[in-house]
Amino acid sequence: MKPEDGVAVGDPPRLTPARGGAASLVMPAATVAISLVGLGVLWAVAAAVWPSRAFPPPSDVWEVLLRDGASGELAYHLGMTLARVAASFLLAMLVGSVIGVVLGSPRRWVEFFDPWVILFLNIPALVIIVLAYIWFGLNEVAAVGAVAVNKIPNVIVTMREGARALDRRYSEMATIYRFGVLDRLRHVLLPQLQPYLAAASRSGIALIWKIVLVVELLGRSNGVGFQIYLSFQLFDVAAILAYTLAFVAVMLLIELLVVQPFERHATRWRRRNT
Amino acid sequence: MRPVGAGGTLSVDIKEKSFRSAEGVRLTALRGLSFQVPQGEFACLLGPSGCGKTTTLRILLGLDQDFSGSFHLPGEHQDRAVAVFQEPTLLPWRTVEQNVRLGIPKSRRDADLDQLFESLGLTEMRNLFPSELSLGLARRAALARAFASEPAMLFLDEPFASLDEQTADRLRLLLLGVWSARPTTALMVTHNLREALMLSDRIIVLTGRPAHVRGVFVVPMPRRHRDRTEMNELIRTFHLEYPDVG
Numbered sequence: 233m234k235p236e237d238g239v240a241v242g243d244p245p246r247l248t249p250a251r252g253g254a255a256s257l258v259m260p261a262a263t264v265a266i267s268l269v270g271l272g273v274l275w276a277v278a279a280a281v282w283p284s285r286a287f288p289p290p291s292d293v294w295e296v297l298l299r300d301g302a303s304g305e306l307a308y309h310l311g312m313t314l315a316r317v318a319a320s321f322l323l324a325m326l327v328g329s330v331i332g333v334v335l336g337s338p339r340r341w342v343e344f345f346d347p348w349v350i351l352f353l354n355i356p357a358l359v360i361i362v363l364a365y366i367w368f369g370l371n372e373v374a375a376v377g378a379v380a381v382n383k384i385p386n387v388i389v390t391m392r393e394g395a396r397a398l399d400r401r402y403s404e405m406a407t408i409y410r411f412g413v414l415d416r417l418r419h420v421l422l423p424q425l426q427p428y429l430a431a432a433s434r435s436g437i438a439l440i441w442k443i444v445l446v447v448e449l450l451g452r453s454n455g456v457g458f459q460i461y462l463s464f465q466l467f468d469v470a471a472i473l474a475y476t477l478a479f480v481a482v483m484l485l486i487e488l489l490v491v492q493p494f495e496r497h498a499t500r501w502r503r504r505n506t
Numbered sequence: 507m508r509p510v511g512a513g514g515t516l517s518v519d520i521k522e523k524s525f526r527s528a529e530g531v532r533l534t535a536l537r538g539l540s541f542q543v544p545q546g547e548f549a550c551l552l553g554p555s556g557c558g559k560t561t562t563l564r565i566l567l568g569l570d571q572d573f574s575g576s577f578h579l580p581g582e583h584q585d586r587a588v589a590v591f592q593e594p595t596l597l598p599w600r601t602v603e604q605n606v607r608l609g610i611p612k613s614r615r616d617a618d619l620d621q622l623f624e625s626l627g628l629t630e631m632r633n634l635f636p637s638e639l640s641l642g643l644a645r646r647a648a649l650a651r652a653f654a655s656e657p658a659m660l661f662l663d664e665p666f667a668s669l670d671e672q673t674a675d676r677l678r679l680l681l682l683g684v685w686s687a688r689p690t691t692a693l694m695v696t697h698n699l700r701e702a703l704m705l706s707d708r709i710i711v712l713t714g715r716p717a718h719v720r721g722v723f724v725v726p727m728p729r730r731h732r733d734r735t736e737m738n739e740l741i742r743t744f745h746l747e748y749p750d751v752g
Binding site: 407426 | 587595635
């Protein structure tokens, strides 16, 4: 924790009057920090009042983080999980977007596939994972594929809406000015689909990393899910929490450093209105 | 069907175009619409609202292929026809310059556009997004895109509608300026008689629906002579032939 956050914690009433001034950028960060520190304090107090092996204090979790961090084990398992998340995410977004855009086009025959989408949307993640391992074996392809298949129907539904909302005037303009396939994709189609892609990826990342953990628990011998399963058998709650928090932190960093800057870049033409 | 022949002339011979309404009623928009525009001429399709002018343009642009008849576009390559619509239809997520360059065939895409932007008064706006432009400026950008692609045929669908008369007039002059510098066979759809008389070499007067050609009025005066008094004279001459139009 940075010292300036510490000052702010000791002096919360000053937050309100300062809002909107030069501090308007610092305030949201400070609020988040205070909120998280508050949660940590509450956790520490609760763990002190009701000491139990099933509910370790934050310091125990911190120790596990330091220990596994130093041994490189934390980075290895985080890396494996992250790689699976990335692979299934890309696969799901790619396949789901293509199918979604096709199903969103105003063609008669696409109605034929609507019930399939609803069916897949309602198959529990666990069933797909188990079937994937049975049919394709306990391997990486089955793991990543199962996660992607879980996510694809959501992407299809979102992108189908996006395709239905496409503005025909732009595609007619592209026809008249003879845009090539790549120009059409890059300058006409994708910018219109961007909000839908953003929505699909946002909900996608959140869903996918949770499913990846289940996949790892059921049939992989590394990754955060595997570590949590191991800790569960050893009744090591501190380790479970340590790995969970570490991975949440990684996902937050990705959101802050990759997703948000990208979205700001993609929607810059919209914000200049104001 | 687009038979070749007729060289650089735009020749149109649409036998029939009809729509089926939501209730299944058949509406005939065009019947026996046939006219020609010689190469390098600026022509106007003038007719009452809803008579099928825009439908005609959509057919000539290849956006509507459900019709009977044929047409021939000028130029050796039939693919060099572009259009300026009533709405500028600029891509909102690309800057003015990117929009203009995207309309140019790939091989010439990094052409020097300084002069074109200059003549349309868009030099300062090159890096703005369409949402930052007024309607008049957006229309200019749409004109820039059309001319930048150096088309053999230019279609204009009421490109000055819903602008105040002053802005519209300034834009008409700009259009004439760019057009004279890059002579292109042009066909503009309008229901504004004054505009048609100010801009065109010939006016193709259409009937109400189903539209066909009622007559062709060749404007008997070079454009540079068409000042306010001469315009009133032109309108009078036009009305002698078509008393109920405009």
